[in-house]
Amino acid sequence: MSSVRAEHMIGARRWLRQLGVLTVKELRQLWRDRALFIYIVYIFTGQILISGGEMISELHHAQLLVRDGDRSAAARELIYRFREPYFQRIGEAGSPAAALRALDTGRATVVLEIPPGFGATLNEAREPAVVQLLVDTSKANLGYLASSYAMRIGAEFGGERAAARLSERGIDPGTLPAIENRARMWHNPELAEAWFSTISDLLSMMTVACLLLPAAALVREKERGTIEQLLVSPLAPFQIMFAKVLSMTLVTLLGTAVSLFVIMQPLFAVPARGSLVLLFALTALYAFTVAGLGLAVATFARNIAQVGLLVFLLVMPIIMLSGTHTPFESMPGWLQNLMSVSPLRYFIEIVYGILLRGAGLRVLWDSVLAMAAIGAALFALGLWRFRRQFG
């Protein structure tokens, strides 16, 4: 009995040693390819650094051209309220044609037109004093933001005038019913963009790397025929595949640790409110899942060029439509259903959940389960295809 057990032990130990050797071989290959290695270092450091400082989802420096046909004190005061950092006044337009030209060329995003008699209408208070705003909406989000800020400025300006006018007519504005809505931002009270953008960029980079590198590594062996050498060696197909996944998982874990502890936390004060152990464990699961997808892809490709195009076909929808670059709820239902097979869809919830929302397994279990199921299915598919091709 015991000798059988000992044999099993030796077998298991050898199996693990073989896996270790193969994994080290994969890591060495990465390390030796200098261009690739430097680039991997860059995506976990430099790229995260850039993304932390890159984006402001608020209106910022929208170029404003003014056409003041009134030139009253009230008009000047209103114009003055369109200011930095939201609007940048770039001057006055002489004529409507000049204003349109500035919008055409993209020199101006917004044109504020104050018609003659604006100040007088405002003083009489018999009808609303109207100003016109021309907004370039060829970039829809910018146009929407600009118009909503402008309306808010108009409302504030008007509200102050109204208070004075009401007092004149014997109503104390303080005695009118009013609702003040104090909105509080949870999980990111100051709405620090870097908290969102560094994490989102890290996830994107990680996804591309985990999908692409194992797939390219496997196809390279196929292309060069070195896979045949591995197959005639006493290695199981599972070991050959698993070593590639394992090495990529290690690289991802290391890269995540570097970008989290060297860039995101010290430079951008990104919090880690949940358990870091859980975060890294689930990062490993994610890397495993995506690498499984990469290997499955590699079994369908004959050369690296095919891998590249197939990866694009998968990775771009995964990155763009899983919820960071596009609001998920706004997508049509069929696409939401389609994206429910994207592992990133769940990993986004997990990472933002652990880091920003302080969530634990009790809250995240369904995302974890879904991701694990997808990972197992992909890996099984990859292994099955691999065995069929080379078995």
Added chain:
Amino acid sequence: MNLRRVWAVAHKEWREIVRDRVYFLLAFILPPVLMLVFGYGVTQEVENVPFALIDEDRSALSRDYAHHYISSRYFDYRGQLTALRDADRLLADGRIVVVLVIPARFGEELTAGRRVVIQTLIDGTFTARGRTVLGYVQSINAAAAGDLQARAVMRRLGIGPAQAEVLLQPVRVEVRYLYNQELKSIWGVAPAMIMFILILTAPLLAALSVVREKETGAIYNVYASTISRAEYLAGKLAPSVLISFLNGMVLWLLAIWYFDAPFKGSLAFFLPATFVYVVCTSALGLLVSAVARTQQAALMISVILAVVIALSFSGMITPVSSLTGASHLLAQLLPAMYYHDLVLGAFLKGVGWRVLGWEVVVLAGFAALMLWATWALFRKRTRQ
């Protein structure tokens, strides 16, 4: 430069691409598939935001107020909660994004003409969405509160609704949306996708075509032949430019026919501009091929480069005017931003050479610079 040699390289390259059926098919299928998926999926509109309510007042006024939010198409009402603790949990889970908390005695205080403070909890994890939702909440609140005030003023001064409105809100901002009157997201997304998709595939095609020869050793034939560096690179560039340009046409057709985006400009401007852009993005790929030695590295570098440029520095997701510091500068130094302006100008604004000619010149300059750099870095002799 001997054109016959360029032709020979290009011809050989083209043959190689056509013979690899899968690759050839993918090169032409990938762009329209991405266009279709992104055309439906990529939107900047924030809608159907999961929304929950805690109403501690349960009066007619509080129901009336909450209804303003519930009936908004921006919010997706998921029901009432009883305790703040539940709100906590659902916000942590990401299942609910907005919780409106109406305090007790809300109706009573308002009827007495007092100021009431209410609270809205918004999940700020996705900052852009959080900010947009904040804007929605503020404007819905302003409208609801404005209604109440108008009614109070009407009652106390005995005036009509129109007059009360002027009294309370004397300034009106009338917005005219130019170029995209109905703010249709797809009108902006479909043209931008031409920029986006062409920067994804073109560098990949060009980069791999050179590095493949490096890796298999076929490039030694080139080293040993009389062909010059410039001739070789031009021959490598041509098929990639051709494929990408054809793809550009297909995407253009999809944008105007399938997604009904208006094309107000002229093809006499759009076609040459797209050609220059495609040369530019293919040249980027060649530049990658000068640095990378393995296909794996070339693939990785060109894929990530394309993703980063297209997502962060093109102006498609974040307007370039909203970028700060180094990123703002970087966007100016990359080609995507210029073509983004070009393609939107040609589609929605109907402007051409006179207005956007300079952008085309800049793109051509980029292409020339990158081709020159590739030429300078490319060695016909391996370094020791």
